[in-house]
Amino acid sequence: MRLDRQLEKLLPLVNKPGRYIGAELHSVVKDEVQPTTSFGFAFPDIYEIGMSYTGLQILYKVLNDLEDVSCERLFAPALDMEELMRRNSVPLFTLETKTPAKELDILGFTLQYELCYTNVLNMLDLADIPLRSSERNAAHPFVIGGGPCAFNPEPVADFFDFFVIGDGEEALPAICKAHANWKKNEGNRNDFLLTIIKLPGVYVPSFYRPSYKEDGRVEVIEKTIPEAPDQIKKYIVSDMNKAVFPTMPIVPLIETVHDRSVMELFRGCTRGCRFCQAGMIYRPVRERKASRALRLIEEQLSSTGYDELSLLSLSTSDYSEFQTLTTKLLKTGQERNVAISLPSLRLDAFSFEVLNEMQKYKKTGLTFAPEAGTQRLRDVINKCISDDDILNGMQQAIRLGWNSIKLYFMIGLPTETFDDLDGIAIMAEKIMELSYKKSVGTKGSGFRLNISASNFIPKPHTPFQWAAQDDISLLSEKHIYLKNKFKKIKGVQFNYHSIEPSRIEAVLARGDRRLSAMIYNAWKAGCKFDGWREHFNYDTWIKAMDESGLDASFYTLGRVSGGDVMPWSHIDSGVLDSYLKSEWEKALSGIVTPDCRTGCTGCGINRYSSCEREGTI
Amino acid sequence: MNRYLVKFEKTGLLRYISHLDLLRLFLRTLKRSGIGLVYTKGFNPHPKMSLAQPLPLGYTSSGEYLEFETPISYDESFIISSLNCKLPCGIKALDCRRVSEKFKNAASLVCWASYEVIFSESAVVPSGAQLLGFLDQSEIYIAKRNKKKTGSEQIDIKSLIGHLSLLKNEEDPPIIYMKVRTGSAANLNPKVLMDSLLSFCNISYEEFSFHIKRLELYQEDGQSLYKDL
Numbered sequence: 001m002r003l004d005r006q007l008e009k010l011l012p013l014v015n016k017p018g019r020y021i022g023a024e025l026h027s028v029v030k031d032e033v034q035p036t037t038s039f040g041f042a043f044p045d046i047y048e049i050g051m052s053y054t055g056l057q058i059l060y061k062v063l064n065d066l067e068d069v070s071c072e073r074l075f076a077p078a079l080d081m082e083e084l085m086r087r088n089s090v091p092l093f094t095l096e097t098k099t100p101a102k103e104l105d106i107l108g109f110t111l112q113y114e115l116c117y118t119n120v121l122n123m124l125d126l127a128d129i130p131l132r133s134s135e136r137n138a139a140h141p142f143v144i145g146g147g148p149c150a151f152n153p154e155p156v157a158d159f160f161d162f163f164v165i166g167d168g169e170e171a172l173p174a175i176c177k178a179h180a181n182w183k184k185n186e187g188n189r190n191d192f193l194l195t196i197i198k199l200p201g202v203y204v205p206s207f208y209r210p211s212y213k214e215d216g217r218v219e220v221i222e223k224t225i226p227e228a229p230d231q232i233k234k235y236i237v238s239d240m241n242k243a244v245f246p247t248m249p250i251v252p253l254i255e256t257v258h259d260r261s262v263m264e265l266f267r268g269c270t271r272g273c274r275f276c277q278a279g280m281i282y283r284p285v286r287e288r289k290a291s292r293a294l295r296l297i298e299e300q301l302s303s304t305g306y307d308e309l310s311l312l313s314l315s316t317s318d319y320s321e322f323q324t325l326t327t328k329l330l331k332t333g334q335e336r337n338v339a340i341s342l343p344s345l346r347l348d349a350f351s352f353e354v355l356n357e358m359q360k361y362k363k364t365g366l367t368f369a370p371e372a373g374t375q376r377l378r379d380v381i382n383k384c385i386s387d388d389d390i391l392n393g394m395q396q397a398i399r400l401g402w403n404s405i406k407l408y409f410m411i412g413l414p415t416e417t418f419d420d421l422d423g424i425a426i427m428a429e430k431i432m433e434l435s436y437k438k439s440v441g442t443k444g445s446g447f448r449l450n451i452s453a454s455n456f457i458p459k460p461h462t463p464f465q466w467a468a469q470d471d472i473s474l475l476s477e478k479h480i481y482l483k484n485k486f487k488k489i490k491g492v493q494f495n496y497h498s499i500e501p502s503r504i505e506a507v508l509a510r511g512d513r514r515l516s517a518m519i520y521n522a523w524k525a526g527c528k529f530d531g532w533r534e535h536f537n538y539d540t541w542i543k544a545m546d547e548s549g550l551d552a553s554f555y556t557l558g559r560v561s562g563g564d565v566m567p568w569s570h571i572d573s574g575v576l577d578s579y580l581k582s583e584w585e586k587a588l589s590g591i592v593t594p595d596c597r598t599g600c601t602g603c604g605i606n607r608y609s610s611c612e613r614e615g616t617i
Numbered sequence: 618m619n620r621y622l623v624k625f626e627k628t629g630l631l632r633y634i635s636h637l638d639l640l641r642l643f644l645r646t647l648k649r650s651g652i653g654l655v656y657t658k659g660f661n662p663h664p665k666m667s668l669a670q671p672l673p674l675g676y677t678s679s680g681e682y683l684e685f686e687t688p689i690s691y692d693e694s695f696i697i698s699s700l701n702c703k704l705p706c707g708i709k710a711l712d713c714r715r716v717s718e719k720f721k722n723a724a725s726l727v728c729w730a731s732y733e734v735i736f737s738e739s740a741v742v743p744s745g746a747q748l749l750g751f752l753d754q755s756e757i758y759i760a761k762r763n764k765k766k767t768g769s770e771q772i773d774i775k776s777l778i779g780h781l782s783l784l785k786n787e788e789d790p791p792i793i794y795m796k797v798r799t800g801s802a803a804n805l806n807p808k809v810l811m812d813s814l815l816s817f818c819n820i821s822y823e824e825f826s827f828h829i830k831r832l833e834l835y836q837e838d839g840q841s842l843y844k845d846l
Contacts, residue, residue, distance in 0.1 A: 009825045012675050017633035025705045251645065253634045253705070259641075305645030305703075336648075337656070 003098040018254035019047035022095030025251040030070040036180040040104040042074040044119035052258035057249040072096040092127035101127035111149035114508035115531040121523040152460040152568040157205035158516035166234030201235030217563040240288040247299035260308035269314035277459035283605040290321035317346040347393025369408035373423025412456040412470035425485040455502035463583035469556040500538035507555040512567035518548040576604035620716040631707025636671040650699040655686040669723035680833035729835040730799035740826035743818040777805035
């Protein structure tokens with residue numbers, strides 16, 4: 001069934017109808033021969049956000065390159081569209097062929113942030129697919145989840161048939177191949193699940209049953225069938241030079257959040273910041289050779305016509321061929337009239353040289369994340385950068401002519417005191433002084449410093465998975481304290497994230513399987529687009545939590561992870577628990593762990609994969 | 618100086634992309650085609666490229682115009698074929714002409730546009746007599762929000778209508794053909810005219826009961842933009 005006709009009636013009535021039409025350059029429509037396995041790649045947010053996600057472009061290509069598989073995209077409709085769809089009984093559909101989601105074989109959600117969970121439920125409901133995996137039958141697609149949140153899939157375990165943990169570009173083709181075989185052999189649903197649990201990275205939650213202690217912590221996670229693996233090891237793509245990367249990405253017709261060409265330089269990070277989940281779960285560092293990256297960039301720019309290129313990685317300056325690559329890219333940019341943007345740079349001399357060259361005429365803002373205001377606290381979180389590094393960097397930036405700088409900090413980090421908050425203000429004052437010195441004798445400074453504070457959220461699979469999140473009143477007190485400090489500093493703009501969404505995110509991040517009921521209740525009571533400030537409704541969430549008999553502070557204070565078994569204990573990120581534990585203890589004593597490029601720090605990932613950057617500096 | 622004026626059509630689902638989306642699309646298409654553009658000088662260089670007249674979101678068209686300047690000279694047919702092999706389905710270059718130095722710019726020449734209003738099968742359509750009655754009014758007032766957006770004022774649109782008639786085919790659903798003032802000097806949105814007409818005929822309608830297609834843009838004297846290049 002195609003929904004084109006019904007859709008035609010709705011499009012004139014909605015905002016930005018371009019979100020729902022598909023038809024973009026390089027989108028793939030396989031409608032001549034029906035492939036065996038139809039895969040729906042679902043992003044649980046609106047088109048403009050989902051299309052900015054590079055993982056979508058990679059997996060879209062990988063799956064459509066397979067003869068037996070078609071991959072089409074689905075996004076959460078905006079509220080106006082959803083209302084019209086519900087009123088006119090138009091179910092959730094794919095952009096490519098306007099096929100109802102319900103008719104797909106596999107519906108795969110990427111879970112990039114916890115606050116998208118209600119959108120997943122809403123999309124399933126719009127698709128007329130039963131929300132709980134236990135209620136689905138042969139007539140329904142397999143609903144699967146991946147992405148960083150799948151590293152603790154327990155809060156949404158009830159809603160998914162299975163999860164794919166780790167890198168998807170090799171795991172998904174293997175799953176689709178298994179699916180095509182299974183479909184040809186006409187097996188039942190359970191047969192398929194039994195086949196794929198042999199594949200690395202596949203987690204079928206219905207094959208496991210957690211039980212709980214009286215105090216609420218997980219006692220044990222039992223397998224319900226003997227064939228299920230004890231530990232679900234994440235899938236690791238070992239060679240990025242062999243990994244597929246799109247040279248013909250989909251070029252959106254309407255403006256998206258990141259509307260540009262993207263090149264992923266490497267996955268993983270060697271820095272070991274203790275709060276950072278990405279830095280732990282994407283280990284080890286796997287680089288793409290500069291020669292290959294440059295070739296892919298050329299092809300991508302030629303095929304898309306983009307006038308902007310961004311490099312993607314967790315720490316661009318740490319790329320081993322950074323100098324070679326950027327020098328060549330500068331030339332490419334000039335020749336092709338393409339603006340190059342380099343996120344995640346460190347404040348070293350070469351980075352500045354490159355940035356200055358790239359933004360010679362028009363300096364866009366400079367963004368940097370010291371995360372904490374004092375050396376002591378930066379040692380706790382293992383953000384190895386000194387006050388001098390920061391101030392020297394800022395001085396260089398000001399001297400080179402940047403007049404807008406944004407600094408990111410996290411509030412509520414473990415062991416934080418008000419002295420650490422003072423440290424943020426002192427740093428800001430010193431930077432402003434530098435800017436005044438520079439402007440002496442010139443016409444007005446016009447220098448703006450933006451200080452942005454987010455709230456610390458303890459994440460699973462990090463050394464801070466045992467940490468407590470500050471409660472609402474303490475975080476609020478800290479915000480007000482800083483706000484008052486910054487009132488007195490001229491030229492500095494201070495803003496901070498609201499606390500309530502951070503609290504719900506913290507609950508969901510370290511949640512156990514009992515949260516499925518709460519998420520369902522929250523969705524039922526109207527929660528969706530929780531990541532959007534204007535749609536987030538804290539009271540509804542708290543009510544849903546009460547109804548489910550759960551206590552938010554059990555999760556935010558870290559009691560949930562206080563026992564021997566954590567809700568995500570059966571998910572193996574490759575990093576040893578003992579390593580996380582020792583990092584947590586070192587954090588509390590303020591001892592830093594060096595970048596593992598200077599030598600192995602023993603996280604354990606090298607049991608599964610070689611570390612190409614180990615001991616290289 | 619190498620300036621070109623490309624006539625193109627916008628059809629199918631692509632009618633749901635906006636004026637700015639379309640500009641971005643052409644910029645990328647030209648980059649993909651390897652046709653270089655001349656950029657403005659200064660701190661914030663942007664390509665010398667523009668569309669003659671914005672097309673409202675949701676309208677299809679067979680008469681849109683894109684104007685741009687290139688550093689080197691190209692054969693017109695080369696531009697058409699290069700664009701067409703790189704454009705997404707729904708946008709198609711129909712013609713391309715080189716523009717002389719004295720040519721001001723396409724946007725300033727546009728004075729009229731012709732449109733078709735195509736009704737859906739189930740829609741109630743005004744009769745020919747009703748149409749004549751509508752045009753027979755000495756003045757046709759519509760409410761228009763004033764510039765400060767504090768209230769609305771009554772505006773007579775009669776002088777902005779060049780032509781309005783009903784085309785009837787035996788098999789196809791009926792079509793209203795119109796030619797109305799368009800451009801910076803005076804402009805009548807065909808949707809506004811339809812609102813006024815349908816309310817005169819006491820026909821209530823839903824948003825999707827008709828769709829509007831722009832056919833062509835004209836100069837003051839009713840001649841094509843391609844005249845006197």
